[in-house]
Structures are given as structure tokens and as C-alpha cells.
Amino acid sequence: MPYEEPSAPGPISHSDSQSEPERLTDRGHSVGDAFVELTRIVQLHFPIHKGLLLLKESGGFRYSAVATFNAGTVRHNLSLYLPTCSSLFEKVAEQGQVYTENYCGLFSGNAFERALLLDDLSCSFVIQPLHCNGQVVGLVGFSSIYPDTFAACEEGALDRICHGLCDEISRTRQLQQRNEV
Numbered sequence: 001m002p003y004e005e006p007s008a009p010g011p012i013s014h015s016d017s018q019s020e021p022e023r024l025t026d027r028g029h030s031v032g033d034a035f036v037e038l039t040r041i042v043q044l045h046f047p048i049h050k051g052l053l054l055l056k057e058s059g060g061f062r063y064s065a066v067a068t069f070n071a072g073t074v075r076h077n078l079s080l081y082l083p084t085c086s087s088l089f090e091k092v093a094e095q096g097q098v099y100t101e102n103y104c105g106l107f108s109g110n111a112f113e114r115a116l117l118l119d120d121l122s123c124s125f126v127i128q129p130l131h132c133n134g135q136v137v138g139l140v141g142f143s144s145i146y147p148d149t150f151a152a153c154e155e156g157a158l159d160r161i162c163h164g165l166c167d168e169i170s171r172t173r174q175l176q177q178r179n180e181v
Contacts, residue, residue, distance in 0.1 A: 030076075030168075030172070031053070031055070031066065031067075031076075031165075031168050031172050032053075032066065032067050032077055033076070034164065034165050034168040035053040035066075035067040035069075035140070035165065036067075036074050036076065037164075038140065038164070039051050039069045039074060039142075041161055042142060045157075046144065046149055046150065047144050047145070047146055047149060048069070048142040048144055049070075049071060049119070049121060049122060049144055049145050050068075050069060050070050050071070050116075050119060050142065051070075051140070051141060051142040051143070052065055052067065052068045052069070052116050052117055052140070052141050053066050053067040053068075053076075053138065053139075053140050053165075054066070054082065054089060054138050054139040054140075054141070055137065055138040055169065056136065056137050056138055058173055058176065062081055062082070062084070063081070063082045063087075063089060063090065063093070063138070063139070064078075064079055064080060064081050064082065065078055065079075065082060065116055066079065066080075069142075080116075082112060083110055083112055085110055086108075086109065087109060087110055087113065088107070088108050088109030088110075088113055088127070089109060089127065089139055089141075092127045092139060093129055093136045093139060094136075095129075096129050096131065096136050097129065098128050098129070098153050098154055098156075098158070099127045100124070100125070100127075100150045100151065100153055100154055101124060101125055102124045102147050102148050102151070103123075103124075104118050104122045104123060104124065104125060104143070116141075117141045117143050118143050121145045122143040122145060123144060123145055123147045123149075124143065124146065124147050124148060124149045124150055125141060125142065125143040125144070125150065126141065126142055126149075126150035126153045126158070127140075127141040128140050128141070128153065128158045128159075128162055130162055130165060130166050130169065131166060132166045132167075132169055132170045133170070137166070137169050137170075137173075138169060140158075140162060140165065
């Protein structure tokens with residue numbers, strides 16, 4: 001999928017955050033396409049370097065990496081099941097709270113998670129739970145080569161933007177359930 005590099009990042013304004021969730025779902029996107037759009041929007045506000053979308057199995061407990069972003073290249077339609085041993089991602093999902101870190105040297109997840117979210121240039125990262133109907137159905141994570149990039153995310157800066165992605169996940173799961181019947 002082509003990815004257009006955005007202009008320099010800027011702060012999220014109230015008017016931006018109101019229109020962005022609708023842009024994720026107004027064109028009948030797949031979940032992967034919605035992640036591409038989410039990444040484009042987030043990069044308008046934060047200097048992101050890497051990103052990933054994890055989804056929890058419907059009715060299950062395992063997480064799967066379904067899309068990644070790395071220095072301008074987006075890959076989706078993936079299905080990489082994550083190991084559960086020493087999983088920071090699972091801890092974040094269980095707590096249901098945004099997790100940010102400004103020193104990646106102390107990353108407390110497993111090596112597989114580290115490789116998906118960080119690289120040698122990463123200085124900070126955020127992991128944002130995706131809530132649908134009161135349940136965490138996935139996580140989105142982004143890293144940056146700059147320190148303190150995601151400090152505002154602890155105050156909910158990504159909540160409204162991620163809402164459109166949650167809607168798309170919910171729609172996709174409803175369609176899958178109908179097709180299974």
C-alpha cells in the first residue's frame with residue numbers, strides 16, 4: 001500500500017481530533033487500511049519512526065501483530081502471534097491504560113515485542129489500548145527517535161484518533177461472526 005510522507009508534525013488541535021476518527025472509517029476501510037490512515041494521522045502530530053497494530057483473537061487470549069509501520073513503509077494483512085512470556089503488551093492490555101516510556105534501554109517486554117516496536121534509533125514509545133464495548137480488543141504502538149515524544153499521550157492525546165480504528169475492528173468482527181453462522 002502506498003504511503004505518503006506527511007509534512008512536519010504539529011500538536012493535535014481540538015478540530016483535528018474531532019474529524020480524524022471519521023476519516024478512518026468513512027471509506028469502508030479494512031482494519032489494515034484503517035491502521036494505515038491512523039498512522040498517517042498520528043505522524044502529522046508526532047515524529048513516529050515505527051508502529052504496530054496488535055489484535056486480540058476474538059474470544060481468545062492471544063495477540064497477533066496484523067500491521068506494522070517502519071520508517072514510512074506500512075505492511076498489513078500480517079498474522080504474527082506474539083509470545084506471552086514476559087509480555088509488556090499483555091500487561092498494558094490487562095491494565096487497559098496508555099503506557100509511555102522515554103528510555104527504550106529499559107524496555108520490559110520480550111525480544112519479539114522489542115523488535116516489532118523499537119530499533120537502535122528509538123528513544124521513546126507509546127502503547128495505546130484499543131477499547132471496544134468496554135473490552136481491550138487490541139493495542140496500537142508507536143516509537144520515535146526523539147525523547148519525550150509521547151508525553152501528551154498519557155493525557156489521552158491518541159484516544160479520539162484511535163476511536164475510528166476501534167469502530168473498524170468492531171465492524172470487522174461483527175462481519176466475521178455473521179459469516180461463521
